[in-house]
Amino acid sequence: MVQIYLKVLETIRNLPFNMGMNLLVQVLQGNESNPQVSKTNLKNTTNFGIFHDQTREQLVSLLKSMLEQGFLIYKELPTNKWIKVLDISDKGKQELRDPKGFVKKEEIKLEFDSEPVSEQENQIINSLSFFIKEFNPEQSKAIISESKKLLCVAGAGSGKTTVLTKRIEFLCKFKSIKPERVLAITFTKKAKIEMEDRLAKLQVHNVNIQTFNSFAEKIFQQNWNLIYKERSNIIKYSDRIKLVMQALKRIGLSFGGVADTYFTTGQRKIKSQDQLLFSFVNDCFSVIDYYKTEREEITPFYNQMSQYKEKNNAKILHDVCQNILKIMAQQNLRDYSDQVKDAITIFENFPNLIPKFDHVLVDEYQDVNAIQIALLDLLNPPNIFAVGDPRQAIFGWRGSRINYILDFNKDPNSTTIVLKQNYRSHPNIVGLANKVVKKMNITDQEAGLSSESFAKPESKLFNFARMELEYDFVTREIAHSTFDNNEIFVLARTNKQLADLSKKLHEKKIPHILKTDETKAAEVKKGYVTLATIHAIKGLEAELVFVLGGNSMYFPCKVSDHPVIESLNLQKYDKMDEERRLFYVAITRAKQQLYISYTGKSLTPFIDKESRKFLGGEEFVNPIAKLNKFTTKTKNESQIYAALREWRREMSQVKQVPAYMVLNDKSIEELSSALPINKNELHDIFGLGPRKIQLYGEEILRIVNS
Structure with missing residues (x-):
């Protein structure tokens, strides 16, 4: 059977004129009642009504996927440059001549059947009541389970870190496992330190607690001479900037010239030259990291682009990345991604050097990527315990794959335990979070704490005429809040939103720190409000959380943060699904109070009518606008x-x-x-x-x- 996307290309090729997506859908569905269809006699078009059994949503989704994969492009009408219509790209024309195949993103079904507590496990739990009395049945099962391959699906606020730490204590104290034979892998240094502190308080010492990179680097430092002639240095961020500048020089370009074409007029207007340089450096190393985590060589990815400007920018990025790698090899330099890559090279060539662990425990399993999975496969422990939450998988743009946690669950030899209780957030926040990710078809979380457990609960939705009023409102609420500053988060989708709000807070002398993607060193600090991008705040919590920009421009984010990476990930990474999960992560940071604010007419599609009942039922609240009604203009x-x-x-x-x-x-x-x-x-x-x-x-x- 001819694939559906080829029929769409064939239909567009035979149209009497180019048209927008809405009219094309009418043609594909065969809607003769549409005035434009009858007026232009489109019912006589080849393939008219060929997809009469498809819904509008299905066809729009297909057309968007074809745009993403470069088979279709938007172009301006010669007679009116404001109107854009669909056309077949060069790649699409080539596909009609020689079909290579269209990959539609796989619909992910997150079905996790939690194995109930067995009678035998109940007996063990009861006998250990002195040890695990504060844990619920599911948590207790995760702590004492004998399963050799155990997945713990732990939603926001479900106590996953406590459970993971308690399991290590159980293994060492009750199963006589030597601490040296246990490896616990965390995703951040902060999580590593936190786990070390917790285990120390439990009198459990000498457990190997590492991040993927610190574990890999330890292996490398012990065996570097097996794969390198000289000891190699890990580059710092300042080295990255130097490498980019050297690579640009090699290909005869200056950063100033590149910036004029690589960034939009708007980006150049709101960002300083240094900020633009940092963005470009981050893009370069995101591409390099992507290929290293996928264990692939850099290919001419610019060929995937259909628009000239996109293709030109991608070509520059490709050439810079290739030269960075050459310079690094010549100067004997390594970066973050090389740490795991080099450890794998050592293990593959010298398997006798692979350390033996009785138990390996992995935190944040929803965020693992291909190279980390390869490392775990080489370790091949007899017992593995993975903790993760697919609702919080938000790093697809840097190579993480939600599929790995799903594949773990599908293994017939694995056991799955779902921790459903949320012990962090007020029931209204838990209810809202469930509605946000309802389309994921995953088991709802339950509120582990009653409403009476919270002194000042409040969840509200605020709408403002413009962003300045939104920021004024947040500033004033923070100034009058009875919570300590370090118990207040302001979360946003972009760094610019945070920078604009920061100016307001400075004016009012409100102490605060910025925790963005590019300033990873910033941490929650006593006496300071935390302003953060959602990617940067993951894993933390606060009594009061503001979520800025809750409209359809920021959730989902219309401006791509990682356009080139997304083009590389088209077949593996669904941006819309990840945007939904990102919003879930934002709202589940809140314990008592959650304020979602937005400007304009268009509320984020992640909040529907059903969701609003958890936000006080208020669709439009604009107290600041009333206060500012008679203020003079600047x-x-x-x-x-x-x-x-x-x-x-x-x-x-x-x-x-x-x-x-x-x-x-x-x-x-x-x-x-x-x-x-x-x-x-x-x-x-x-x-x-x-x-x-x-x-x-x-x-x-x-x-x-x-």
Whole structure:
């Protein structure tokens, strides 16, 4: 049977004219009642109605996947550059001539059947009541289970770290396992130190507690001479910058020239030259890390891009990465990803050097990648205990795969235990979190604590006319909060949001720290509010949590953080699913109070009508807007307001329509306050629909940002 995507390509090729996605779906479904279909006689088109049995959602999903994989592109109409239509890319035309295959992302089903506590296990648990009396039955089973391959699916706030630590204590004290024969692998140094401290308090010493990288580096330092002629150094971040600059010089480019094409006008406007350089350096090493974690050589990934600018940027990135690797080899340098890679090389060539452990325990198993799985396979312990939560798998862009935790669960020799109780958050927050990830088809968490256990519980949704008001609200709430500053988190999708809020907090002299993707050293500090990206805050908790930008521009994030990596991961990584999980991670950091705020008209699709009942049932709350109703505009706002009104007057004369039909007063008010920098942000302005953005978007942005 001819694959469905080829039929779509064939249909587009035979269309009398190019069209947008909505009309194309009508053609594929064979909707003769659509006015545009009948007006343009599209029912006589080849393949009209060929997918009459497919829903609109199914076809839109297919078309988006074809866009992502480069078979289709958007292009401007010659007669109207504001209107974009679908067309077949060069890759799509080649596919019609010589089909290689279209990979539709696999629908992941997260079904985990928790094995009940057996009668024998109950007897053991009862006999050890003095040891595990504070644990629930599922936690107790995870601690004492005899299973040789055990997966513990532990939701947010379920006490997974405590369970993992207690299991190590159980093995050493009650099963006579020598601590030296136990290896516990954590994902961060902080988690490693925390586990060491906990075990020390339990009088359990000499357990091997390592991150993947520290374990691998220890192996390397003992055996480096087997694979290197000279001792090799691990590069620091400053070395990364030097390597990028050297690589650019080798290919005859300067960073200034690259920045002008690599970054958008908006990015260049809001970021300093240093910030742009850091972003480019991070992209370069993300590509290098990706290929190393996948255990592959860097390929010409730019061939996957269909748009010229995308392809050109990817080609620059590819060439820089290739030269970085050459320079590192010449200078005998290694980076973070080489640590695990080198340990594997040693083990594969000298299997007698593989250390023997009776038990290996792995934390955050949902975040493992291919190279880490390869290391675990080589260790091949007789007993492995993995703890993870697929709802919190948020590092797909750097090579982590949710499939590994699913594959563990599918192994017929494995045992799965699900920890359902959330002992961190108020029941309303637990209920909201369950609704957010409902589409994942995973067992709901249960509130482990009653509402009465919380002194000041509150979950609310706030909507604001513009971001400045959103930040004013958060600043004021923090200033008046009765919680200690270190019990307050402000979480956002991007570093820019945090930087803008930080300025407000500085003005009010509120002590705070930034914990972003690029400043990993920052930690929660007594007396300081924590501002963090969600990726950076994972694993932490606070009494009061603010989630900024809860609209459809930030959740899911319309601006790709890792566009090249995502193009490499198309067949393995579903960005939308990960965005949903990211939102789940954000809201489950909160214990008592959760404030989700957003600007504009479009609330995140991750909060539906059913979810709102957990947020006080309030869809629109805007107290700050009322307080600021009579505030005067800044000088900049007044100038933009006047410029927009003047432009509207001129445009209404050209179009020969009333001024309000070009832009109404409320739209101008919001534009002069919100200062949008791209078309995505224009969608959040009152009165600006797709048509007006197509007609006037570029001109409005020029005025607002001039």
